[in-house]
Amino acid sequence: MGFHAESLTCEYRTDVLGLDFKAPRFGWKLRSDRRGTLQTSYRLQVAGADGDYSAPLWDSGRVASDASIQVAYAGPELRSRTRYHARVKAWDSFGRESAWSESVWWETAFFTPDEWRAKWITPAASAIDPQATPAFMLAKRFEVKPDIVSARVYATAAGVYELYVNGEKVGDELLAPGWTSYRKRQQYQTYDVTNLLTAGGPNGIGAMLANGWFKGRLGWETTFNLYGDRRALLLQLHIAYADGTEEIVCSDESWKAAEGAIRLSELYDGETCDANLEQPGWSTPAFDDSAWSTAESIALPVTHLTAQEHHPIRVIETIKPRELIRTPNGEVVLDMGQNMVGRIRMTLDVPAGTTVTLKHAEVLDKDGNFYVGNLRSAKQAIVYTAAGVPGETYAPTFTFMGFRYLSVAGLPEEQAEGLMDAIVGEVIHTDMAPTGEFDCSSDMVNQLQRNIQWGQRGNFVDVPTDCPQRDERLGWTGDAQVFVRTAAFNYDVAAFFTKWLRDLKADQNPNGGVPFVIPNALFETDPPTPQEKIPSSSAWGDAAVIVPWTMYLCYGDVRLLSEQYESMCAWVSFIRNEGENEYLWNTGFHFGDWLGLDAKENSYVGATPRDLIATAFFAYSTRLVRETAVVLGKAADVRKYSELHDRIKAEFSREFVTPSGRLAAPTQTAHVLALMFDLVEGDVKKRIARELNELVVQNDYHLTTGFVGTPYLCFALSDNGYHATAVKLLMQETYPSWLYSVSKGATTIWEHWDGIKPDGSFWSDAMNSYNHYAYGAIGEWMYRYVAGLDMDETEAAYKKIRIRPRFADGSLTHARAALESPYGRIESGWSQEADEITVRFTVPANATAELVLDDVALAELKEDGLAADLADGVTAAEEADGSVRLTLGSGSYAFRYPAKQEAEQEPVTA
């Protein structure tokens, strides 16, 4: 097998059309058949459009470096709208030279706004009412000369759009251009249409537009036109010919417009489509558009346009219904078997004019009836009127639904039975690559892991949303912040959060405050809402700091950290200016420990004092900004934020810790935060840890935490000597617990611990999502502490891996995780047989690892019967306090040692 350089990426992606980075960064992985392989040097080459490496545009030469991620292009200035090719080779610590990697390509998009020649266009208002609900088409016919070499479309829309050329839908992206803070930033997409054009003849191009996030219904107050009151298209087609000439077709007033079959399409409400109003062939050259109206140009900017920044939304998977149910109320309902996000596709054989209505729901009520109460005002309904063509198929275009159950009405009775074959569910989300696996000996925990992943899939639809079904679906900062590290285990979310953080920065108030949701849809007005009217909440606004820091940790993205640094600092200064005392945040509105179970009746907010939470997060964000300043080499800031952190920490103790070392707030969340954010030390810390454990034990091993405490609860216990308690919380099946919802048949994470109560009744309709990823934040602890797949944070991106499985009360007999990290695949797992524990793990080449095992003596640890410290790849071994630490290089290992009798749980002394 030897030594290979592979999986070369450019800005986290491969073969991507339309990047506007002038110095894109490359990353690659190394594969080696020898343990302990490190890269000692690399050589990168970039070739121009011809892909000819004999005269490359840039050759880095052999660079003595172990860098194999985030290596920026440093050749001659790139040109816009050009294809480039790249390849890499590497040398390793055994003196081996790899072959060249496979060549990958990327294509640049526009680099400056003046490259846009097209005009924003929309149907003439005199012909089509801009506020009318139907989707409309804009189209144009044009001649193409013979000998096309390539053709690219650069396009975006105010609204959501799909592009067509000569009757074919272009590309497979959905809901383009995606959602950004449109007034400040908007993405455009690039499409390769070379093979769709007819050389030497007439051609047609067009787009269909619906409201989407730009002007559709957004927020629970039923607001339309948040970003503008007209839908519009901006499109520029560049055709390159063999003779070196180029032609450009632009959206302008020569285009024609008409309405079509889609009579209404809204993100929350679904789609109404009358197939009889279809205009077949509307984007083909032969189409007669004489009945179409004219288009007019409108004044929208191009200066804020940015090339697509992450993976588009696509159909990722299709699922068949599991069961046809006739409910007690007499409805015909299909069970998809999974709470999914996306749409259905149906195939029908019905007379023309038959109208089929599909409604989407997450759960059936306790009597087994279809239940839509928790959708609030979102209709999630599909109303389709058939054209009567045998086998006609339909799937809605500009909407998505969160559902497991589908009620079907309007079909002739004899066709109901055929529904199982007529319908498939299309799961849609941002097309991020799956990177994580976790499984263990508990089927229920494995179901929990699947629920976490489904929760992420359903809510990573271009922005990280709270929920995908009711009239909300917003980029809640708190939810994103608590879940981000778990998200980065399950999927590659580097580009996804890079985009979202740019929106966060764009929507941040000049005083540093951070809106509750990003994009800031709750306060999106023209002229802008004054900043003093846009509130910020602790633990929500802290997303400004926690999310970029997490991206740095998981992907080594220093450029993103420096892009966000000002925004991170601004958030901390904002807090400092808010409190009456600059080290204590005791003013303003806060969500507190949202949905904590210790809340007073009729309140959503848990009992932990809000100023305690706010001050704890103030300290935490300040510490992370300090760490960021260290990474960015800003010495003065390191001092500044160290001092600030010390002051906040002192103030926290003065205000919230009694002189004898008891935490003034007797809640689980208060204890968790004091421990997690290192706000207490020594004996006080031990006492607070002991009291946290007691709070959990006294509650019969049940949690009371809400959004703020839950993500850290098990960490705070495990880190302070109470791992067995943390495991009991994980394994708890009665309410409230993670496995309670699993025992109730959940296939996603619920917003409330008791979304469905033990007696089958529901939490109030007012706020009861069955697909809310926040509590899925336990996933991070499962990967890092149960399976033991962790990192040493002094080196980002898993360059220095930490394998530290923790075994508990015997309730699990094995656990295993894998992560496709920036350096390659990491695995960590353990199994416990009668009297032996086996720990298996894999460290990718160019990374190293530290293996930490408790309750074992070095002499007992063996690989293939030989002393572990003598194993190939092990570079150091240490033994202290009943623990063993081995430092090792890349490779796959399997160590065994005798299992101890179950030890009494005792706090580890620091």
Ligand code: RAM
């Ligand atoms: C709810 C959202 C979200 C939460 C806020 C405070 O409306 O669903 O999950 O962050 O409230």
